Amino acid sequence: MGIEALASPSRQVALLTVAVALVELVTPVPVVLGYLYVLPLLLLSETAPPARIWRYVALSCTLTLANLVVPHITPPDGSVLTNRLIVCGALVLSASQCVRIQALQRQRLQLEGQLAVADLRRDFVATLAHDLKTPILGTIATLRSLSNQGERRHDPQLQRRLATIERGQNRALQQIQTLLEVYRNDAEGLRLQRQAVDLTRLVEDVIRDLAALAEERQLSLQLGFGESSQRQPHSLWGDGAQLRRLVENLLINAIHHSLRGSCIRVQLSDHGSGHRLLVADGGPGVPEEELPRLFQRFQRLSEERPGSGLGLYLCRQIVSAHGGSIGLRNRPGGGAEIDVVLPQGEPEAAGEARNGRSAHSAVEG
Numbered sequence: 001m002g003i004e005a006l007a008s009p010s011r012q013v014a015l016l017t018v019a020v021a022l023v024e025l026v027t028p029v030p031v032v033l034g035y036l037y038v039l040p041l042l043l044l045s046e047t048a049p050p051a052r053i054w055r056y057v058a059l060s061c062t063l064t065l066a067n068l069v070v071p072h073i074t075p076p077d078g079s080v081l082t083n084r085l086i087v088c089g090a091l092v093l094s095a096s097q098c099v100r101i102q103a104l105q106r107q108r109l110q111l112e113g114q115l116a117v118a119d120l121r122r123d124f125v126a127t128l129a130h131d132l133k134t135p136i137l138g139t140i141a142t143l144r145s146l147s148n149q150g151e152r153r154h155d156p157q158l159q160r161r162l163a164t165i166e167r168g169q170n171r172a173l174q175q176i177q178t179l180l181e182v183y184r185n186d187a188e189g190l191r192l193q194r195q196a197v198d199l200t201r202l203v204e205d206v207i208r209d210l211a212a213l214a215e216e217r218q219l220s221l222q223l224g225f226g227e228s229s230q231r232q233p234h235s236l237w238g239d240g241a242q243l244r245r246l247v248e249n250l251l252i253n254a255i256h257h258s259l260r261g262s263c264i265r266v267q268l269s270d271h272g273s274g275h276r277l278l279v280a281d282g283g284p285g286v287p288e289e290e291l292p293r294l295f296q297r298f299q300r301l302s303e304e305r306p307g308s309g310l311g312l313y314l315c316r317q318i319v320s321a322h323g324g325s326i327g328l329r330n331r332p333g334g335g336a337e338i339d340v341v342l343p344q345g346e347p348e349a350a351g352e353a354r355n356g357r358s359a360h361s362a363v364e365g
Contacts, residue, residue, distance in 0.1 A: 009047055016040035017060070024067045030080050034064030034087040038094050045098035057095040061088040136176070140169050167213060171252075181245075181314060190321040192239040194345065199234040199243070199275060200268060206247045207266065210255065218260045219282070221251070226269035234268050234275050237345030238322050246318045247277070249311040250338055254281035257336070274324070274343040281337075285330040294328055315340075 020036045027033055037060035044056055064084050143166045207221045214221050225232040254264045262282020269276050286294065295316040312328075315338075319326040324342040331337050 013040040013044045021063050032083045032087055050099045053095050057091050060091055064088055136169050136173050140166055190317050192321055194237050197236055197238050197240045197243055199236055202244055203247055210251050214255055219258050220263045222263055222265050224267045242318045246315050249315050250279045253311050254279050257281050257283040259283055271341050277340040279338045281335050283335050286336050
């Protein structure tokens with residue numbers, strides 16, 4: 001028990017401090033040994049909180065200056081006083097560095113913990129997504145097999161039910177894929193495969209693919225082209241697959257938040273040298289306090305709403321990687337409107353690896 005007590009940091013600091021103070025007492029006053037207090041100070045800084053470190057510095061400085069008159073009761077020489085004040089300043093500076101190193105070590109440990117949690121979360125998400133995709137793909141294959149069997153081909157009601165189940169499974173599969181893409185984009189950046197993209201046709205294809213989902217919810221999808229009533233061509237240089245994910249997520253989000261019997265309006269128009277895509281839903285709108293957080297990961301308006309809270313976050317990643325902007329606002333007549341601006345892009349950037357870090361993108365709203 002006695003050995004353990006002697007080995008404790010507090011006991012070691014106390015013994016070293018007493019030893020330095022005794023050496024100072026038996027040493028002539030002109031000889032300044034107060035700098036030796038830095039040894040117990042360094043030992044103390046390994047575990048002690050900053051307040052205790054500063055108390056020790058105050059004690060060591062007091063002992064250093066007290067040695068001017070103890071045990072010799074004579075007026076101190078000016079140069080000796082200066083030397084001891086310099087030692088006190090050095091002790092204060094050493095303490096400040098110890099406190100700063102402690103803060104940096106705490107930050108390092110915190111960052112290491114966050115990285116470890118992020119790696120664990122990423123591995124968990126990848127494993128979970130893989131395990132979920134297998135039964136979903138099996139269910140989709142089974143549904144298609146049932147739909148193709150002889151007596152079921154001529155049963156329209158059964159066909160509609162099987163198609164509804166298949167669409168639900170496909171949406172679940174899409175959410176899993178979105179989750180994987182979000183984590184991959186955060187870790188590695190979104191790499192774009194740029195090419196010429198017919199944005200008008202892409203939007204029309206997505207509207208056609210989601211028409212059945214909108215019909216289930218008694219919604220209509222309308223595509224317009226600004227002030228013109230005629231179909232307008234819009235093309236840009238970007239990643240067609242990612243832009244399709246962008247439009248799909250925007251429309252699915254609008255479908256989920258629209259009231260039955262309402263209309264979802266999609267509008268394409270020119271915006272300077274680029275393009276603007278507006279998606280207006282037929283829902284109740286978004287509470288103003290929620291607007292700044294809508295494009296954050298896992299942010300949802302309410303638990304009753306469908307979705308994972310990742311769709312708009314992925315949209316932000318895609319738009320940011322293309323050098324554009326995305327924002328959401330409430331419309332005066334009711335409902336919410338998402339405003340996406342995409343630059344025209346440069347053809348010569350096709351072969352370049354473009355990385356878009358969404359965490360630092362600016363969201364306009």
